[in-house]
Amino acid sequence: MTTGGSAATVERTFREEQGAVLATLIRHLGDFQLAEDAVQEAFDAALASWPGDGVPDNPGAWITVAARRAALDRLGREESVVDRSAQLAALARLEAQEHRSDEEDGAAADDRLRLLFTCCHPALALPERVALTLRTLGGLGTGEIARAFVTSETATVRRLVRARRTIADAGIPYRVPDGEELPERLSGVLTVIHLIFNEGYGAAEDGQGLRLGRLLSGLMPHEAEARGLLALMLLHGSRRDEARTEEGLGVLDSALTLRRPGPYQLQAAIAALQIEAPGAELHRTPPLPDDAGPAPDQSLYAARAALLRRLAALRA
DSSP, X not given: OOOOOOHHHHHHHHXXXXXXXXXXXXXXXXXXXXXXXXXXXXXXXXXHHHHHHOOOSSXXXXXXXXXXXXXXXXXXXXXXOTTHHHHHHXXXXXXXXXXXXXXXXXXXXXXXXXXXXXXXXXXXXXXXXXXXXXXXXXXXXXXXXXXXXXXXXXXHHHHHHHHHHHHHHTTOOSSOOOTTHHHHHHHHHHHHHHHHHHHXXXXXXXXXXHHHHHHHHHHOTTOHHHHHXXXXXXXXXXXXXXXXXXXXXXXXXXXXXTTOOOHHHHHHHHHHHHHHSTTSSOOSOOOOOTTOOOOOTTHHHHHXXXXXXXXXXXXX
């Protein structure tokens, strides 16, 4: 247990941990709103106790226990909740687990992926995908999301309600797509994360876009375009941050070694060239045609080499 911290410290720590807790609760409850309400109660409890008692050594476990108990209390009070008995049984089984198993830790990581793909489902309008992602995995409150969208809290609440209702009414499965469905769905997730980054939502510290990019790349390490987007975001505007530049170049190289090129890797390669060869006239990333199709394995290396040759010619 660390010494007590400020409300800002509590909020930052809570945001880092709450996404995994919420994702797991949604899997067990099958109810976005109930899970979000339970996690919000856990946050209120943390704000009340952590500044005086100190931040727990394992804040994720603390939040998990508090949120589960809050959900149990709510289910006990709300007789109208559909599938109440099944939800109570699921939470009771979780409550009986004194320690998280390795299997449960792995499931928690999978849950965050499930939540991310569900929030970015194409059945939702793009603004709803962004808002729901910021709310669930970003941990932003409705007021913060409203300010990001330059709209009212009432409009933001309606947007979130529509998104949750669409997920429930359409029976959108809480899963990570596989097979032929995965590339298109992953592209949709990358689009949402890139938009969040470009718009600067949650601009404090690294911003929500970069945080979500790190999360996705960590959970899907074999997806080259997930690494490509992360590299692009790290390299964007990193000229004055040597550590960030080195990280971005490293992530880009690791993406290229997977030999599955894509538009985010190409944009990241161009961004890398702008940093390594600052005299080049490459101030804008060239648009990629929608029907460009997959590039050959060596296309990114060839593109980078061509840009370097152009730089040499300009300096001649």
